[in-house]
Amino acid sequence: MTAQTSTTRLTVAQALVRFLAAQYTERDGVRQRLIGATWGIFGHGNVAGLGQALVEYADEMPFHQGRNEQSMVHAAVGYARQSGRLSTHAVTTSIGPGATNLVTGAALATVNRLPVLLLPGDVFATRVADPVLQQLEVPYAGDVSVNDCLRPVSKYFDRITRPEALIPAALQAMRVLTDPVETGAVTLALPQDVQAEAYDWPEEFFAERVWAVRRPGADPVELAEAVRAIRSAERPLVVAGGGVHHSRAEEALAEFAEATGIPVASTQAGKGSLRHDHPQDVGGVGHTGTATADELARTADLIIGVGTRYTDFTTASNTLFAGDGVRFLNLNIASFDGHKLAGLPLVADARGGLGELTEALRLHGHRVADAYVTAYSEDKERWEQRVDACYEADEPDVRPTQPQVLGALDALVDESDVIINAAGSLPGDLHKLWRTRSRDQYHLEYGYSCMGYEIPAAIGVKLAAPQRNVWALVGDGTYLMMPTEIVTAVQEGIAIKILLVQNHGYASIGGLSESVGGERFGTAYRYTADDGTYTGAPLPVDLAANVASLGMRVLRAKTVRELREALAEARRADTPTCVYVETETADTVSGPPPAQAWWDVPVAETATRPSAVKARELYERHVSTRRRHL
Numbered sequence: 271m272t273a274q275t276s277t278t279r280l281t282v283a284q285a286l287v288r289f290l291a292a293q294y295t296e297r298d299g300v301r302q303r304l305i306g307a308t309w310g311i312f313g314h315g316n317v318a319g320l321g322q323a324l325v326e327y328a329d330e331m332p333f334h335q336g337r338n339e340q341s342m343v344h345a346a347v348g349y350a351r352q353s354g355r356l357s358t359h360a361v362t363t364s365i366g367p368g369a370t371n372l373v374t375g376a377a378l379a380t381v382n383r384l385p386v387l388l389l390p391g392d393v394f395a396t397r398v399a400d401p402v403l404q405q406l407e408v409p410y411a412g413d414v415s416v417n418d419c420l421r422p423v424s425k426y427f428d429r430i431t432r433p434e435a436l437i438p439a440a441l442q443a444m445r446v447l448t449d450p451v452e453t454g455a456v457t458l459a460l461p462q463d464v465q466a467e468a469y470d471w472p473e474e475f476f477a478e479r480v481w482a483v484r485r486p487g488a489d490p491v492e493l494a495e496a497v498r499a500i501r502s503a504e505r506p507l508v509v510a511g512g513g514v515h516h517s518r519a520e521e522a523l524a525e526f527a528e529a530t531g532i533p534v535a536s537t538q539a540g541k542g543s544l545r546h547d548h549p550q551d552v553g554g555v556g557h558t559g560t561a562t563a564d565e566l567a568r569t570a571d572l573i574i575g576v577g578t579r580y581t582d583f584t585t586a587s588n589t590l591f592a593g594d595g596v597r598f599l600n601l602n603i604a605s606f607d608g609h610k611l612a613g614l615p616l617v618a619d620a621r622g623g624l625g626e627l628t629e630a631l632r633l634h635g636h637r638v639a640d641a642y643v644t645a646y647s648e649d650k651e652r653w654e655q656r657v658d659a660c661y662e663a664d665e666p667d668v669r670p671t672q673p674q675v676l677g678a679l680d681a682l683v684d685e686s687d688v689i690i691n692a693a694g695s696l697p698g699d700l701h702k703l704w705r706t707r708s709r710d711q712y713h714l715e716y717g718y719s720c721m722g723y724e725i726p727a728a729i730g731v732k733l734a735a736p737q738r739n740v741w742a743l744v745g746d747g748t749y750l751m752m753p754t755e756i757v758t759a760v761q762e763g764i765a766i767k768i769l770l771v772q773n774h775g776y777a778s779i780g781g782l783s784e785s786v787g788g789e790r791f792g793t794a795y796r797y798t799a800d801d802g803t804y805t806g807a808p809l810p811v812d813l814a815a816n817v818a819s820l821g822m823r824v825l826r827a828k829t830v831r832e833l834r835e836a837l838a839e840a841r842r843a844d845t846p847t848c849v850y851v852e853t854e855t856a857d858t859v860s861g862p863p864p865a866q867a868w869w870d871v872p873v874a875e876t877a878t879r880p881s882a883v884k885a886r887e888l889y890e891r892h893v894s895t896r897r898r899h900l
Contacts, residue, residue: 281319282465284323285433286460289440290360297482302353306332306733308331309345310362311336311339316368316389335761339368341725342363344730346360346379346730347730351382352730358447365415366404369416378715380455383512384454386456389458392429393462402462424454424455429461436458487623488622488623493627496616499599500532507572508574508575512717514620519624522622524550525625528550531642533563533566534551536553538558538716541704542706546704559702561866567590573598575599575602579610588899590867600616602620605617656863666829675833676700677703678833679741680704689712690743691743694777694778700743702862713727724742725766726755732766749813756820774794780793787881825847828851868895
């Protein structure tokens with residue numbers, strides 16, 4: 271006979287909340303709660319299940335009230351990134367549009383390899399009421415609902431059609447959330463009748479469970495090959511990606527760079543891996559990179575990728591790494607990324623792998639030539655002078671350019687501030703110009719580059735680091751996508767800072783449109799002209815008044831001088847505060863140095879308009895420089 275197991279009778283929703291409250295992660299001896307809180311918007315698909323359970327166990331599971339399902343995911347992702355992927359939030363929604371609104375946030379989380387737990391309601395598992403309100407009827411498949419839209423953007427998906435199925439599904443969900451290779455969005459679809467159904471749960475299910483986040487070491491053979499590759503290179507370059515931050519490998523990278531003299535360029539996700547003033551830091555790399563980093567990339571004979579996915583912005587659509595015989599060495603915890611660009615894989619945790627490389631190279635006394643160090647150091651100094659010129663405002667009583675807006679903020683912040691951005695023209699300016707002072711100051715979501723991410727993500731970051739000043743840098747296009755979580759910040763007294771830049775349209779896409787023969791069509795926020803184009807006067811939209819109407823304090827700045835004063839006042843504020851500034855319009859340049867490397871956006875092969883014909887000629891010249899790294 272088997273020993274009798276003590277049980278507790280709870281609904282599925284109650285059991286899930288209790289289970290989540292008992293999950294922890296541990297890495298390097300530090301333990302923290304895995305699911306720090308749950309976000310929710312309630313409807314008929316979750317109000318009687320998870321809604322009731324969250325009330326029942328409010329003392330065990332903190333709750334945040336959201337205004338948009340996508341933005342709740344963004345807030346959870348911001349929290350997860352600030353927490354080093356060791357803690358995240360859950361998000362619950364009703365069925366129908368509440369569930370499908372999760373898809374964009376889920377894709378963002380999975381693309382960026384950041385954990386978030388999604389708990390959408392679902393249709394009746396018993397099908398006693400069929401179809402229910404908001405149900406999508408699928409004639410060819412009775413077991414499909416709109417939640418199946420979440421399958422391709424989730425790293426793990428399950429539909430809990432019976433109470434007892436929650437036990438293995440919940441354990442698998444936690445495994446994926448805490449796996450540094452597999453992590454991303456995890457979805458447990460919860461039929462609304464099952465959520466409210468009771469079951470006798472084994473007490474062991476609710477016991478405290480600790481998920482160890484591993485740091486796998488390097489294979490000795492791969493490590494030896496990596497050391498040989500580095501020792502044989504004359505012009506090596508490190509490309510630091512987001513994996514450096516996820517692993518907390520910044521100190522290990524600094525030690526490696528100092529010991530070897532190898533310069534370090536960074537992707538959008540990896541910026542801040544070294545401080546901007548570290549001797550080996552050469553800034554951003556790729557289409558939005560610095561001239562220093564991109565020239566090093568063009569002439570390098572070995573690219574050492576650390577925790578990077580090598581997106582097309584980093585590789586300049588495979589035109590940047592152009593040196594004869596250039597090779598790649600990829601230190602990555604994921605084998606999938608370690609083998610990219612036909613590189614030598616070094617599959618290991620970034621911090622541990624860098625430590626092993628540094629130690630092995632020290633045994634050989636290896637360091638790059640002094641002439642190489644001198645050359646990139648001088649180039650870096652010249653680039654810094656260009657940054658100074660972009661930031662400088664000789665006339666403080668005029669309207670600022672966008673780089674001057676960044677310069678005003680740069681002059682104010684210290685290493686405790688966090689800067690958040692995701693889309694528009696700001697990512698390019700920030701990648702080239704921003705001087706990062708700490709490992710987590712620069713928070714750019716550029717894997718999915720999702721407009722609307724910044725404000726809810728800032729809330730998530732502030733919840734994870736309440737002592738920090740957290741800035742959401744937002745253009746007018748992004749703001750109009752998703753301003754709703756301002757209400758949440760006001761409601762809960764989450765003192766985020768918003769820097770709202772008004773340039774009357776999609777400045778980034780406007781510039782791209784012009785470069786590919788699109789003539790900025792449909793990218794400006796202006797009245798329509800007689801020919802149907804948006805070339806009339808700017809729209810009389812008052813975004814500052816809109817922010818104020820949502821309950822947030824607004825400081826308007828019309829000049830560089832007023833901007834400096836407003837930013838300083840906002841930084842001192844202990845309530846949610848927005849600084850609103852108007853810069854140049856979308857049909858003018860933003861002022862930073864131009865792109866230092868190409869990006870492949872295909873141009874019309876046939877056209878009659880001269881702008882498109884010229885753009886195609888330039889496109890074909892760039893395409894001819896692309897190479898496959900085999």
